[in-house]
Amino acid sequence: MKKIKTTDITSSSAMPIKKGSLDHLQAAYIETIQDVNKSYWAGDRAGTQPMALHGCINTGSGSTYIISAGAVMLDTYAEVFRCDAQTVTVAFGQVLVGTITTTYLTATDADPVEFSDSTLNNVHEIRKIVWSSAASGSGTFDYNDLYFRNNFDQISPTLAGDLNTWTLGTGSVDLRILVESKKVTIMFDINNTSTGGSNNTLSMTIPTGLATNFKQTTFNLAYFNTTGATEWVLVEAVGATKNVRFTRIGSTFGTYTNTLDLKGQLIAEIA
Structure with missing residues (x-):
């Protein structure tokens, strides 16, 4: 000083x-x-x-x-x-x-x-x-x-599948993040989206709002729904990236036309 x-x-x-x-x-x-x-x-x-x-x-x-x-x-x-x-x-x-x-x-x-x-x-x-x-x-x-500070920011993410496309279709993505020092809280409400074929994983990239990548991979469960069929999927904040990844437990994601919903929350640490 x-x-x-x-x-x-x-x-x-x-x-x-x-x-x-x-x-x-x-x-x-x-x-x-x-x-x-x-x-x-x-x-x-x-x-x-x-x-x-x-x-x-x-x-x-x-x-x-x-x-x-x-x-x-x-x-x-x-x-x-x-x-x-x-x-x-x-x-x-x-x-x-x-x-x-x-x-x-x-x-x-x-x-x-x-x-x-x-x-x-x-x-x-x-x-x-x-x-x-x-x-x-x-x-x-x-x-x-x-x-x-202490306000959730609404972010427009980039959607992608590991094998085929994942797009908005006629749907919407409401992604909100709250960053508090090294902790980030992510809330997502994804409705009526589409895929171009089967995928092992789906991911959304946070292009803005995070100054650094996730420090390590953090897990939670998310709500998954297609035309009334509901189940839980694994959601991850992938370490060393700004990606949030979804994996269907015991199965893969199929082809959906304006029917794919994912909802949940995830807390992670940033580097």
């Missing part, structure tokens, strides 16, 4: 304050905040993804966003930024974006500050995230990219 050594300062030996000293102190608390947050978020997401520490909840609907006050950790900047409560109406073709916006503390005992060369400068920065309607990617980050 960065500190200023004060043992050499005495009543007869004063220490002048330099720019480097102020930068050193600011870096000290920024690094501390970053390291503490990483201890909670480790393994959750790639370092560039903005993470809501608290608040920033949207209670609006449609194009109207009603965002509560909160704070966001941006690892790219190694800082935490507060966000005031805001209501924003997003225009057609645009999204809600958060942008780092700097204002200054203007007061007789704050800004502007007169420097030794008689120039006046604003130095007391207040840096916050301000929400607005704009083109995707035009701000510091899109609101839709904001990750909320």
Whole structure:
């Protein structure tokens, strides 16, 4: 941890304050905040993804966003930024974006500050995230990219069979994941999907939402149904991959046309 050594300062030996000293102190608390947050978020997401520490909840609907006050950790900047409560109406073709916006503390005992060369400068920065309607990617980050701790994220996986195709058909896949440090909880509700032929195993790959692979293979049982015939299947989080694999116990998967359902939950560890 960065500190200023004060043992050499005495009543007869004063220490002048330099720019480097102020930068050193600011870096000290920024690094501390970053390291503490990483201890909670480790393994959750790639370092560039903005993470809501608290608040920033949207209670609006449609194009109207009603965002509560909160704070966001941006690892790219190694800082935490507060966000005031805001209501924003997003225009057609645009999204809600958060942008780092700097204002200054203007007061007789704050800004502007007169420097030794008689120039006046604003130095007391207040840096916050301000929400607005704009083109995707035009701000510091899109609101839709904001990750909320302890919230399940809905993910669109890639489906595959080991021998033949596994597709949505006329069905749907509701895959949700919750990452808490090194633990990931996976819930899936797969309905009315199709296969192009028999398969020994079916798998779904989680393309986003996991910064790292599963550390080791973890097992559970899942509900399997086709046209009213129900049974249990083995479900695995496959170690060293981002794949969730299904195996029918004592049999193989057949050919299904909009009739294959798989439902269940799995807890695994990520590397």
